[in-house]
Amino acid sequence: xxxxxxxxxxxxxxxxxxxxxxxxxxxxxxxxxxxxxxxxxxxxxxxxxxxxxxxxxxxxxxxxxxxxxxxxxxxxxxxxxxxxxxxxxxxxxxxxxxxxxxxxxxxxxxxxxxxxxxxxxxxxxxxxxxxxxxxxxxxxxxxxxxxxxxxxxxxxxxxxxxxxxxxxxxxxxxxxxxxxxxxxxxxxxxxxxxxxxxxxxxxxxxxxxxxxxxxxxxxxxxxxxxxxxxxxxxxxxxxxxxxxxxxxxxxxxxxxxxxxxxxxxxxxxxxxxxxxxxxxxxxxxxxxxxx
Numbered sequence: 001x002x003x004x005x006x007x008x009x010x011x012x013x014x015x016x017x018x019x020x021x022x023x024x025x026x027x028x029x030x031x032x033x034x035x036x037x038x039x040x041x042x043x044x045x046x047x048x049x050x051x052x053x054x055x056x057x058x059x060x061x062x063x064x065x066x067x068x069x070x071x072x073x074x075x076x077x078x079x080x081x082x083x084x085x086x087x088x089x090x091x092x093x094x095x096x097x098x099x100x101x102x103x104x105x106x107x108x109x110x111x112x113x114x115x116x117x118x119x120x121x122x123x124x125x126x127x128x129x130x131x132x133x134x135x136x137x138x139x140x141x142x143x144x145x146x147x148x149x150x151x152x153x154x155x156x157x158x159x160x161x162x163x164x165x166x167x168x169x170x171x172x173x174x175x176x177x178x179x180x181x182x183x184x185x186x187x188x189x190x191x192x193x194x195x196x197x198x199x200x201x202x203x204x205x206x207x208x209x210x211x212x213x214x215x216x217x218x219x220x221x222x223x224x225x226x227x228x229x230x231x232x233x234x235x236x237x238x239x240x241x242x243x244x245x246x247x248x249x250x251x252x253x254x255x256x257x258x259x260x261x262x263x264x265x266x267x268x269x270x271x272x273x274x275x276x277x278x279x280x281x282x283x284x285x286x287x288x289x290x291x
Contacts, residue, residue: 064086143157175203196212249267
């Protein structure tokens with residue numbers, strides 16, 4: 001019996017290691033989680049709260065709550081913070097992250113940003129009906145670089161670097177995660193824009209590649225589709241109310257090629273956004289593109 005429980009603990013630990021960094025189908029609301037250089041770079045102020053329920057039909061499915069606040073301070077500085085909490089099987093985790101970046105202004109709305117910050121990761125595993133419980137507290141370092149132009153946002157980031165175990169009972173062994181992201185905005189008409197985006201994540205033998213195409217009408221209404229490796233198809237919808245309040249929803253459907261089965265995921269986001277303002281060609285003051 002003890003051997004069976006120990007095996008279950010080990011397998012659950014491996015499953016947690018494989019997904020130490022949670023997925024997000026609307027990652028553009030949470031850039032600063034994996035790239036500290038984006039805090040205060042995309043929006044002047046941003047506060048987001050999201051909830052993701054992944055594969056709800058499966059017992060012990062991953063559920064994640066994540067929130068962030070990011071702001072620009074002065075001409076050259078960006079600051080931010082992220083809180084993430086989740087549950088997967090018999091394990092739970094919480095992470096608190098702080099970000100700082102220095103932004104070089106290159107002119108013509110172009111900036112390059114260098115960011116870094118620490119995070120504290122806590123993981124707990126407990127097997128119901130037994131005394132088996134394991135807790136881990138780890139101090140990590142995150143860093144990144146990002147470039148923003150008039151219609152381009154691109155960057156690379158790294159998380160869980162130089163992990164320092166603070167407890168004597170480690171439940172998980174954190175490994176570095178690396179990210180590359182890119183976004184290009186095309187102005188189709190004066191009130192309709194096309195966003196093409198990509199995100200690549202890798203850690204050890206774990207790789208995820210995601211592409212999205214979204215159309216934004218009047219910089220307020222958003223519809224989009226996406227594809228994530230591992231046969232996941234995504235649909236997005238969102239609304240920026242009065243250029244300040246954001247509500248958005250994403251639906252994932254993962255298809256198993258070996259059978260007719262599939263799983264679905266749901267992600268909801270509520271937020272407050274203060275966008276940068278620009279003076280367009282027709283001299284009417286409006287918000288910058290940043291959905």
